[in-house]
Amino acid sequence: MKRSLIDILDLSPAEIDELIATANDIIANPAKYAEKCRGKKLATLFFEPSTRTRLSFEAAMYELGGNVLGFSEAQSSSAAKGESVSDTAKTVSCYADIIAMRHPKEGAPFVASRAASIPVINAGDGGHNHPTQTLTDLLTISREKGRIDGLTVGFCGDLKFGRTVHSLIGALSRYKNVKIVLISPTELKVPEYVLQEVLEKNGIDFEQTTDLQKALPNLDILYMTRVQRERFFNEEDYLRLKDSYILTPAKLKNAKQDLCIMHPLPRVNEISVEIDDDPRACYFKQVLYGKYVRMALIMKLLEVE
Amino acid sequence: MHIDSIRNGLVIDHISAGKGMKIYELLGLGALDCTVAIIKNSSSRKMGKKDIIKIDAEIDVDIDILGYVDPGITVNVIKNGELVEKKAVTLPETLTNVIQCKNPRCITSTEQELKHVFKLTDRENRVYRCLYCETKATE
Numbered sequence: 010m011k012r013s014l015i016d017i018l019d020l021s022p023a024e025i026d027e028l029i030a031t032a033n034d035i036i037a038n039p040a041k042y043a044e045k046c047r048g049k050k051l052a053t054l055f056f057e058p059s060t061r062t063r064l065s066f067e068a069a070m071y072e073l074g075g076n077v078l079g080f081s082e083a084q085s086s087s088a089a090k091g092e093s094v095s096d097t098a099k100t101v102s103c104y105a106d107i108i109a110m111r112h113p114k115e116g117a118p119f120v121a122s123r124a125a126s127i128p129v130i131n132a133g134d135g136g137h138n139h140p141t142q143t144l145t146d147l148l149t150i151s152r153e154k155g156r157i158d159g160l161t162v163g164f165c166g167d168l169k170f171g172r173t174v175h176s177l178i179g180a181l182s183r184y185k186n187v188k189i190v191l192i193s194p195t196e197l198k199v200p201e202y203v204l205q206e207v208l209e210k211n212g213i214d215f216e217q218t219t220d221l222q223k224a225l226p227n228l229d230i231l232y233m234t235r236v237q238r239e240r241f242f243n244e245e246d247y248l249r250l251k252d253s254y255i256l257t258p259a260k261l262k263n264a265k266q267d268l269c270i271m272h273p274l275p276r277v278n279e280i281s282v283e284i285d286d287d288p289r290a291c292y293f294k295q296v297l298y299g300k301y302v303r304m305a306l307i308m309k310l311l312e313v314e
Numbered sequence: 315m316h317i318d319s320i321r322n323g324l325v326i327d328h329i330s331a332g333k334g335m336k337i338y339e340l341l342g343l344g345a346l347d348c349t350v351a352i353i354k355n356s357s358s359r360k361m362g363k364k365d366i367i368k369i370d371a372e373i374d375v376d377i378d379i380l381g382y383v384d385p386g387i388t389v390n391v392i393k394n395g396e397l398v399e400k401k402a403v404t405l406p407e408t409l410t411n412v413i414q415c416k417n418p419r420c421i422t423s424t425e426q427e428l429k430h431v432f433k434l435t436d437r438e439n440r441v442y443r444c445l446y447c448e449t450k451a452t453e
Contacts, residue, residue, distance in 0.1 A: 093425050116421040116446025120428065135419045137447055202450065206436070 012310055013122035013129040017140040017180045024309075025180070028144060029151050031305035032298070039072070042304065045313050046075030052105035053079035054097065054121075055132070056088060056112040061274060061296060062132050062141070066109045069303035073313075078105060095124035102126040107311055110134075128310040136172050142273055143176040144306065145299035150230055152298065153269040153291055157181070161227055163190040166234035166254050166279060168199040173273040174234060175203055182211040189215040190224050194250045196241060221254060225264045231256070233272045233292075235279050257281045264289070271295055323348070324375060325390040326367040331355050333384050334365030340379050340412065346371065361386075378406030382413075382442075407434050409442060409451075417449040 014020065020028070035042050051070040055063050058081065067077045080086045087097060094112070098121035101108055108125060110118045111132040118131035118138075133139040150157055162181060164174050168191055178199070181187045189208065191199050198217060208215045218224050225231070236254045241247040255278060256270070272280060272292040284290050307313075329337060334352045343350050348371035358364040369375075372393075380387045381403040391399040409432040415422045422428050422444070431445040442451040 093427065094421065095425075112421075113419070114421040114424060115417065115419050115448075116444070119446055120421055120425065134421075135447075137419075 011126070011128055013118075013125075013131075014140050014306065014310065015119045015122055015129070015131045016138050017143040017176050019140070022183050025144070025147060028302060028305045028309060029148050031308065032148050032301040033152070035301050035304050042073055042308075044074040045308055046070060046073035046311065049073075049075040049107070049311060049313075050105040051075060051077050051079075051307065052101045052108045053077060053081070053132075054086070054101065054108055054110040054112075055079065055081045056083040056086070056110070056117070058082060059111055059133065061299070062111060062139075063109075065296070065299045066130075066132065066141075066303055066307075069300050069307060072300070073304055073307060075106075075307075079109075094120045097121070098125040098129065107307060130306065130310065133172075136170055139172050139176060141299070141303055141306065142173045143180050144302045145295060146173070146177050146232070146271065146273075147180060148298045148302045149271060149291060149295045150269065153294075154229060154267075158185040158187065160229040161188040161190060162230040162232065163192055163224055163228040164199075164232045164234070165192040165221055165224075165256075166236050167197045168193040168234070169197040171234045171273075174199070174232065175207075177232065178203060179207050182207050182213050187213065189213055190228060191215060191217045192219070192221050192224050192254075193217075194219060194236070194246075194254070196246065196250075197236065219253075221256075222260050222263070225260065225268075228268060229265065230269050230271060231264070233270065233276075233279055235275075235277055255279050255281065256284060258283050258287070261287070261289070319395065320349075320368055320370045320392055321395050323371050323392055324367075324369045324373065325392060326369075326375070326380070327364070327388050327390055328358070328361065328386050329365035329367065330361070330384050330386065331363035331365055334367060337365075337380065337383055337387075338367060340383060341375060343367070343369065346373065348373075377401060377403050378409070379412055381405050382409055405434055405437055405440060408432070413442070413451050415444040415447065415449055416452060417444065417447050420444060420447040420449060422446055 070077050094117050102125045107128045109130045109132045112134050115135040115137035118134050122129035168174050238247050268289045269291045270289050351368040353366040355363045387403050389401040390397050411430050414430050432442040432451050435441050435443045
């Protein structure tokens, strides 16, 4: 039966464990996987620009021995002529074996998955879901810490609009004894529905704070996101708050020695470049892991053994 | 005020006062060619005021819609002038083309042929979310 990945919760915890195990095996034995998707084609349908996600999918398919076709902006597709997402998905099903779709409209990859005869992977739909980023994050945590259960994970920055944050919180809420610390300015707190329908509903231990420095010593993972100027109602508040959520070597002084610092990237200035050489900086490794977990996912959805 | 009783048909009773017209429109009763009566602000011991709709024909009513709009409603089935069945309504699991998603970033905002589908995600708090973008439904 055709399987798609639209929301991270489409995958059971056991399936996520299986993907992490496959990704780990790919990292250990890349040659074993070099021909797994020979003769298969991935269509990357990117209706809005992306650097990391699209290149990561393409690199993943090439490293599996497969091929890639597609477009990287809506203007170069029939969407510019008014073609519906469903029709595009049906058409592409005739050419490719699997689709990775990014679309500015929320729910577009879901619509595509219902129309397509081949698996569809949601590569980001507006501010809604981005499940392969969450898989990337889970693989990173698992590799860097050796486990996911029992960790204290801090999220810092814009927790209101960050889709990667909401998805990862949802995925982490299925693990045992995970503690979540939500660090943000009041204006950018996690939406009420994430607190009620995810954290409280699953009985997750969590706290909310505005103070990054105070929260840091207890964290095993620090997931940074960007505080964007346009999210604030007035310039004064932005200027007052922006530096509080910039990670600097000074702020890291009291952090654990084995802290793992993550960021979905792109970064602007929220992590000082001086931290890049700190062994606790994991954000570029995270990018690399993203490719491996996408390789594992493509294989799973194509049912390649 | 006198409204003739019906022989075969439905009486949608205990409608919250003011919601009668909304239900009339949602059920598409305007398209029927039988007698349909909307009684507004009828006095009720239980509710103070209520609306009632009487339909003088045996038609299939989408009870799911009624459960969403007004869960206190009862549907009385009348045959040969007698009440033969009293149906209570509950919240439906899915609503199709009953409400529209108001999220401007939702795919339904640009693709007109898509049905507006909402799923019940929290029965206790009567929360429905868009099938596509998961935005909470607002009345």
